[in-house]
Amino acid sequence: MVVPSTTPVARQRTAALSPPPPPSHAAGAIPTVDMSAPAGRAALARQVARACAERGFFRAANHGVPPGAAARLDAATAAFFALPPRDKQRAGPPSPLGYGCRSIGFNGDAGELEYLLLHANPAAVAQRARSIDASDPSRFTTVVNEYVLAVRQLACEILNLLGEGLGLKDPRSFSKLITETDSDSLLRINHYPPACTIHKLDHDHQCKMKSIVRAKNGTGVNPAAGARIGFGEHSDPQILSLLRANDVNGLQVLLPNDDGKETWVQVPADPSAFFVNVGDLLQALTNGKLISVRHRVIASACRPRLSTIYFAAPPLHARISALQETITAGSPRQYRSFTWAEYKKTMYSLRLSHSRLDLFHIDDDDNSNVGKGEQE
Numbered sequence: 225m226v227v228p229s230t231t232p233v234a235r236q237r238t239a240a241l242s243p244p245p246p247p248s249h250a251a252g253a254i255p256t257v258d259m260s261a262p263a264g265r266a267a268l269a270r271q272v273a274r275a276c277a278e279r280g281f282f283r284a285a286n287h288g289v290p291p292g293a294a295a296r297l298d299a300a301t302a303a304f305f306a307l308p309p310r311d312k313q314r315a316g317p318p319s320p321l322g323y324g325c326r327s328i329g330f331n332g333d334a335g336e337l338e339y340l341l342l343h344a345n346p347a348a349v350a351q352r353a354r355s356i357d358a359s360d361p362s363r364f365t366t367v368v369n370e371y372v373l374a375v376r377q378l379a380c381e382i383l384n385l386l387g388e389g390l391g392l393k394d395p396r397s398f399s400k401l402i403t404e405t406d407s408d409s410l411l412r413i414n415h416y417p418p419a420c421t422i423h424k425l426d427h428d429h430q431c432k433m434k435s436i437v438r439a440k441n442g443t444g445v446n447p448a449a450g451a452r453i454g455f456g457e458h459s460d461p462q463i464l465s466l467l468r469a470n471d472v473n474g475l476q477v478l479l480p481n482d483d484g485k486e487t488w489v490q491v492p493a494d495p496s497a498f499f500v501n502v503g504d505l506l507q508a509l510t511n512g513k514l515i516s517v518r519h520r521v522i523a524s525a526c527r528p529r530l531s532t533i534y535f536a537a538p539p540l541h542a543r544i545s546a547l548q549e550t551i552t553a554g555s556p557r558q559y560r561s562f563t564w565a566e567y568k569k570t571m572y573s574l575r576l577s578h579s580r581l582d583l584f585h586i587d588d589d590d591n592s593n594v595g596k597g598e599q600e
Contacts, residue, residue, distance in 0.1 A: 254477070254491060255279055259381070260286040265388075272382060273389025280502040280517035281477050283491075284382070284466075287498050289374045294468060294532075297371040297413075300364055302530060304356055305338060305415040315340065315355040320572075321410075322352065328455070333576040335455045336523040337416045344372045344409040344534070372411060372534065375498075376402065379464055379536040382500060390510070397547060398509065401538035402463060408537040408564060409462070416454045416474060416521065416529040454523035457577045459516040461567060462503040462537040469531035471495050478518040488520070504581045505538070505564065511550035512558045516581065540565040559584045 255275040261268040275282035304312065316323035318341055320330075325338040342352055349372075350365045357364035380399040387395030402409055454474055469475065475491040491499060507516040523529070538544070545561040562584055571580055 254479075254489065255282040256285055256497075257282050258285050259288060259378075265385075269385045269389035271389075272385045276386060276502050276506075276514045279477075279479060280507075280515035281479075281519070282500055283494065284378070284498040284500050285496070287378055288381075289378055289468075289498070291496075293367075293371045293374050296367045297532060298470070298530060300357070300367045301340065301413045301415070301532070304340065304364075305530075311358075312338070314358070315352065321348075323356075328576055330572060331575050333456060335521070336419075336452045337414050337454050337521075339415065340413045342368065342411045342413075344376070344407070344411050346372075368411065371532075372409075375466055375534040376409070376536070378498065379466055379534065382466075383464060383536070386514075390513070392547065392549060398463065398506065401542055402536040404539045404542075406539040406541075408540055408568075410535040410537065412533045412535065414455065414521070414529075414531045414533070416472075416523045416525075416531075418526045418528055419452065419524050420526045451522050451524035454521035454529070457518055457520045459518050459579070459581075460501060460503040460535060461505065461571050461580060462535040463505045463509070464503055464536040465501045466534045466536070467499045467501070467531055468497070468533075469493060469495065469499075470529060472525045472527050472529035474521045474523060474525065474529050475499065475531075476520050476522060477501075503535070505544050505567070507581060508544050508559045508562075508584065509547060509550075511546035511555060513550055538564050540568070557586055560586050 255271075255278070257268070257271050257275055259268070272282070304315075312323050312325075314323075316325075318324035318327075318339075321341050321343060323338070323340055326334045326336070328335055340356070342349055346365070346369050349368045350361065353361035353364040353368070379402060383398035383402070384395050387397055387399070401407075457478070467475070471493045473490060473493045475493075476488045477491060478486050479489045481487045501517050501519065502514045504516045506514050521529075521531075540563065542564050543561055544564060544567065546557055546559065551557050559581065567580070567584070570583060574580060
């Protein structure tokens, strides 16, 4: 069972680059963005920026990723998850890359799923493919690389639109970080077995632990109805995440309701769309203007859920610091400068639900001590 962190969730917003517009989305509503830009690019950029500032999450329709690339990846990964347990174990255990079952990370978190976690670098994909598709590794490599290329292009487009919508001097400030040759971007494929047959995951030493979800006020989980935690509450640590899933519900995001209280909102399944969420690094880069949304997956359906997430990340050596135009007298620096490697190391030392970015927050008294080196 995933144990919620005692660390409070940081949801404070800082002042925007320009006076923020009034909220455009109803409380608890999930914004939809038509990436075909029917009203023009400038309007699309404003819409993307507003969705990321108000919700940290949106549904991207007409995104341009070829359906064939997505279908081929789904077929390849579904074939892998259908293999006998012994064959799947050749691609694990996760370290953290590779095949995993139930166990998430290194600190005792668990969920009702099995997964593949791959580095998005073509050479790394080719190496891992040898244990995923032993009969024809190049087949799996080709499918994954085709998909990664298409989704990375979409991620770059969204990040460029964000830069334009926020009025950055260099609208490509964000996308440049994920197009470096040594980018640390990842691809994760999660397979959630049907809730009525979830015991079938108990096939190796990782899966001896039974996950029992206890009902708690405000969790929205009903064990009596067969609901279990598929993937526990967390925010994504990278810059941007692009999720695509089949037609099975399960994804939930934590959003404010009409009373300002945060509640879990069910995200309606849509296999034709991508669901985009702001990551911790993008929150830090924008000095808190954009919010890294917390989300989870509930495993309650009697059909399997298959989801694929592209995590757009910078190189390990990249220094993450709020862009200068996001820092004003009324909106001082919120987070100290850090490298992605440093943040990643911190992430692996904590439970899944921990509000990691809080550890890098600068107190008001410390702002005057931030050196010029951290502002570059």
